[in-house]
Amino acid sequence: MQKNISEAIRVYRRNKEEYFKDLEEFLQIKTISSDSQYRDEIREGADWIVQQFKSMGASETKILETQKHPVVYGKIPSSKEDALTVLVYGHYDVQPPDPIDLWESPPFIPDTRDGNLYARGASDMKGQFMIALNAIKAIKEIADLPVNFKFLVEGEEEIGSPSIKSFLEINKDLFKSDFVLNLDAGMISKKKPTLVYGLRGLAYFEVEVKGPGQDLHSGLFGGVVFNPIHALCKMIAEMKDENGVIQLPGFYDDVIPLTPEDKEALEKLGMDESFYKSQTNVDKLFGEKGFTPVERVGVRPTLDVNGIYGGYTGEGPKTVIPSIAKAKISMRLVPDQSPENVRNQLERFFEMHAPEQISWKIEMLSSDPACITDPEYFAVRCFSESIEAIWGVEPVHQRGGGSIPIVSYMKKILGLESVLSGFSLPEDNIHSPNEKLDLDVFHKGVETVIHFIYNVSGDCLK
């Protein structure tokens, strides 16, 4: 077994430049899921994955329609009898590249410089997904696969996976497997490979405030109407108090309090004030009083305004009182908060705080509850061993701040545990301009997965 691992890693090191071209090709497809004008590119991305699977010797692969963007299914079998089946999860969609003018190289033309590959999706998660494929490619060059692989690659992760729940319910049998390998998480720093055992959920809303029936001239009508931007600002300002405590009625009622063990585990991560200051480039942090930064990011719920717009936003002055102002507001949730409850709390909050002179409405754009996985699950232990073997350090076990809805659905609908890890870095600028992939970490990630594939197929079960 050890011999196979070394041999496959050698093959990978020899072929990695060749494999890398596939990733560069994949990154050029503008698979932006949030904007309907990229529908053709989404389709192109799905087709591209089908071709990859075929070139890797897939016995089955197909594009499955959903209500929005398609899911790519694939199967690459082992000839070994009784081999485990690993379901590799991935998403081929990416965040919009805005604001585009802050990119140093075009977001959809991959550019390698200083040991990093820059492109939208380089890290989240086309690069992470290719780590799994590269590991499989390397092993297949020398021998039969020790496990069967199935793949579920969705196109809606960046918009909160609206179709995936009903899709999984309908296609349950197709994805029958032993467990899920999901590399859509990340490392807490370049020297600290990470296994995630908990994830925050998400409730994402668009709020529209309407004031006058039409845009007005501020000289002729300034002084008689409630400006909807002002109303929206007031409603947003009052959502948090000066201690960063969220003011939605009942917001914290379902939050499971931190245990001393939780606190200790989080402290061990070594993600202190100075870590977050350097990652975010601020002089002063801000968040819920009474909790450390890593607690606030990982295990406490938060609320952010992700976008706001209203009135004139072009160059120079325009003396308008707009009719409408809008904001995108989202909450990161922790167990046992439910997105539906949060929706009700937001509505109650606006009923209490919106000025009576304006009208408002909210739309929920995305929702999924938080989840916690089992760190003692055998495949998780195997991945942990593989990390130690390749990186020379024990992995950090983390409860993460982001949301990956698929993890809870895999458990609830398919009954599958997830190995949740990944090799992106906090400084990789995911969802921001100049997203990148650290190539040293990437290659080491592939070697980790090669090790894991052999490890989980037998050794660590004993």
Added chain:
Amino acid sequence: MQKNISEAIRVYRRNKEEYFKDLEEFLQIKTISSDSQYRDEIREGADWIVQQFKSMGASETKILETQKHPVVYGKIPSSKEDALTVLVYGHYDVQPPDPIDLWESPPFIPDTRDGNLYARGASDMKGQFMIALNAIKAIKEIADLPVNFKFLVEGEEEIGSPSIKSFLEINKDLFKSDFVLNLDAGMISKKKPTLVYGLRGLAYFEVEVKGPGQDLHSGLFGGVVFNPIHALCKMIAEMKDENGVIQLPGFYDDVIPLTPEDKEALEKLGMDESFYKSQTNVDKLFGEKGFTPVERVGVRPTLDVNGIYGGYTGEGPKTVIPSIAKAKISMRLVPDQSPENVRNQLERFFEMHAPEQISWKIEMLSSDPACITDPEYFAVRCFSESIEAIWGVEPVHQRGGGSIPIVSYMKKILGLESVLSGFSLPEDNIHSPNEKLDLDVFHKGVETVIHFIYNVSGDCLK
């Protein structure tokens, strides 16, 4: 004299369809002054006016450069000795047409329907400017002009006339005249022709709030930084209290209190709550407590957010914490507030109210003080008589809510009083989508100016 007036009005009625074509042509030029990509169209607009002046028998006309957009000068003389010289003021620039998708017909393709002409600038103020030209054209068809005309047509009114002050100082002699005719104001309703004797000033700012050094993922960093949108909302929300009172320190210190006579004059305008509700299409008005709507719009200072933007504003969700958020904020000023003092007050307010975790900066985009004209000035009395002759009612004397910086400069730099009136209506949607010009009112406006030209040249001086 009376004969000449009737004759010229008859000529106008016969030729008005012909004259109208010029306005339609003028409205097709996209003279948007706030956006530098329309520089060529601005130039085209200036050239077009030069051609108009030439076709009207101008003895002089030229395009005069400023630091930004050019001013068009013209002179159409009377052969009468000792004739008065009237300086007609106009601006050929228009507001941006955004939001474009709310227009029922394209903003730069004039469309006449139901007795209105729809186009950006139809009312503000290409249409108003053409009222003066049409009156002159009609008179010239039957006889010599009873007064000399000079013209000053600027291209920066909609951006606060940044060049006009220094321009007038340099070109003082060229514009030597007896008084100014400025039709850039409006009527308070279709049956109430209006003369304006006071105008509010303007101080217009852009505020930029900076939080983290780059856009962040709200899952990975939500809970550790002060979101700049939230900070900006808080800063804006606190600018007014629940009674609509502006909270900038010292903001009301220089405001001249209303006299009982002011209050009475304003009440006479008949612009009550229901008037403003129907004009703005709201159920409930809002403004500074203790003042009536017409007082708040006309003679009290106000503050409005004219635009706000930050983060993701596209379709669907994007879980970003932006690095930067911006707002456009402007104050309408009354005597004796100064824009520079207001700038200092805004800075002091932000020093007190901005969260310490973010940084902010402000830029002043436009500024001009309020002004009050003399209602007993002879040319104002003449215009009042002409209104009564044509409309059958006395004009309303109003202190207006909008700002026309040129009026105060005409007085201070050239020593000229202004006759400030106009024939646009509150429902003409100036600065909004579907700007229009009421054609009945427009033609009656031309007849009023024909009457005024004869009236001011002799009769009413007696």
